[in-house]
Amino acid sequence: MKDKIKSEEIEEDFDNIKEEDISKEVHFKIDKDAFKAPFTCHGRKTILVGKKLSIDGIDFNYSVWQCKTCKKEYLDLEQGRKLEKFWVFKRLLEDKVITIERNMNYDGKTFFFRFPKELTKDLHKDDLVDIKLLSPEGKMFLVEIRHGK
Numbered sequence: 001m002k003d004k005i006k007s008e009e010i011e012e013d014f015d016n017i018k019e020e021d022i023s024k025e026v027h028f029k030i031d032k033d034a035f036k037a038p039f040t041c042h043g044r045k046t047i048l049v050g051k052k053l054s055i056d057g058i059d060f061n062y063s064v065w066q067c068k069t070c071k072k073e074y075l076d077l078e079q080g081r082k083l084e085k086f087w088v089f090k091r092l093l094e095d096k097v098i099t100i101e102r103n104m105n106y107d108g109k110t111f112f113f114r115f116p117k118e119l120t121k122d123l124h125k126d127d128l129v130d131i132k133l134l135s136p137e138g139k140m141f142l143v144e145i146r147h148g149k
């Protein structure tokens with residue numbers, strides 16, 4: 001019963017979350033076909049330029065492909081992914097990540113939890129889950145879902 005009340009509260013919270021709240025900090029959308037370097041701009045090949053971002057004294061280095069003529073910057077897939085991770089990291093530091101509380105389940109053998117259904121629309125049975133351990137005591141994880149075959 002307790003479980004049910006909790007998940008209803010969560011569903012209600014999710015109704016108030018707009019896509020722009022989640023992606024506000026992500027300035028670059030990653031599209032796998034649009035990110036093949038080197039890019040051409042103004043009829044010339046763009047050049048790789050080192051960039052630096054800083055939060056709370058932590059430096060983050062990445063590269064962009066820049067047009068020598070108009071200075072427009074292009075991100076390739078690898079750097080785009082790196083930058084996306086940086087925004088995640090920044091939101092974590094600022095405590096601005098959406099946090100969902102779930103009850104721990106135990107079937108006598110295995111511990112597991114359920115994903116809120118709002119987050120499972122694009123999941124498939126064959127997807128793979130990468131669990132990255134973030135703290136030595138094993139209570140903080142980063143869970144990333146990859147499309148399996």
Ligand SMILES: [Zn+2]
Binds near residue numbers: 042067068069072
């Ligand atoms: Zn240009």
